Amino acid sequence: MAQSTDTPAADGAHPDVPGTRADDFAELDRRLVLATQSGLPLQPRPYGVIADELGVDQALVRARLAAMLADGRIRRIGAVPNHYAIGYTANGMSVWDVDDAVIDAVGARVGALDFVTHCYRRPRHLPDWPYNLFAMVHAGSREAALERVAEIATLMAAEFPGACRSSDVLFSAGILKKTGLRIGG
């Protein structure tokens, strides 16, 4: 990282910039989302390009992005790879019908496995969709993905006997769209 002056304060405070108290940031932040939601400019000074578009100082753009990272409105800034292209050809959405009484404990345990990339509790749609725990597994082959799903099943049987009544794995057969969110102007 460069010298400290090159990294804006995470709280976004900019005493030197007039008219930018916290109350004034909502509209600017919204304009920042609109300006960056389809991607950062691929230019040597990307924050400067955005700042010029918005008519503000680039230090303020960097400070607001830092503030949004700090409070979780931005999860991360960077690249999202096409997981097929980098070798993760098997993307299995494993789904489990887990006893409601223990699902939070099971979910925390499954989510902590290093090969599980996303893990959520979601509602069942009975009768044909009994599953309430979703755990995404990425691997280089379908066999490897199924081995990992089997590991999850083994772990559940050992640590939460009887809690899981049934399960399935839905493999991805192709990405149809992947743009991330788009809010309107």
Next chain:
Amino acid sequence: MSEPGRKATPPAARRGVAARRAPDDTDRRLINALQGEFPLTESPFADIGAALGLAEAEVIARVQSLLDDRVLTRFGPMFQIERMGGAFCLAAIAVPEARWAQAVEAVNAFPEVAHNYRREHALNMWFVLATETPAGIADCARRIEAATGLAVRLFPKEREYFVEMRLEA
């Protein structure tokens, strides 16, 4: 000079969405570095390049090429819309094979559809809705049902146990 990535490749061109090439070793190192925190510095591409032994211009050219060839699907901030008053929701449709192409086109046309995957199940189309208000999810689902003539099942997140946004290249 390269234009900003979002202007060089219109979003529609990235639908479809198989990568057109395999990343080389330098691409893989770059992809891994770009899944860390992208610097909030004046010249972030130069800073990334310095860490990898690449010139700023090469970093920018490679990122553009990786986006153009769909090895990367996105490059920029990943917004957590729920922290901005909005909502995400996983949804699924059981699409009859004979209506598949029409349904893909109809569903993908909604800007609220952030991702869409085909999966091997009777519920064979799984997509994520992102809307500016929680009420927008149900409204969008109704509009997708009207556009496709098919029932949309909603799977809102009730608890998040883990989310990892990085995959080593």
